Amino acid sequence: MFTLHGVDYFILWDQVAIGASFFLPTTATQKQAFKALQPYARYLGIELQVRNRCEYGRYGVRVWRVY
Numbered sequence: 001m002f003t004l005h006g007v008d009y010f011i012l013w014d015q016v017a018i019g020a021s022f023f024l025p026t027t028a029t030q031k032q033a034f035k036a037l038q039p040y041a042r043y044l045g046i047e048l049q050v051r052n053r054c055e056y057g058r059y060g061v062r063v064w065r066v067y
Helices: 030-044
Strands: 002-004 007-009 021-025 048-055 058-065
Touching: 002 030, 030 048, 030 058
Parallel strands: none
Antiparallel strands: 002 007, 021 058, 048 058
16 A cells, blocks of 8 residues: 555555556656656566556556556
C-alpha cells in the first residue's frame, strides 16, 4: 500500500507481470506518482513507467511494469 495525495492505494505487485499496467485515478502528475512508487520499485527490483492519462472520463496516471 502507498499513499499518493492523501489517498491510499493497494497494489498486488505479485500479480503485475512484465508488460502489464494499471490505472490510478489521481490528480498527481506523472513525476509525483513516479516519485511515490519508486521506493517500492527499488525494493522489489522492478522498473516502472508512469504517464498521465484521461481514461473513462477520469484524470490519472497509468503505470506499466517494464522489467
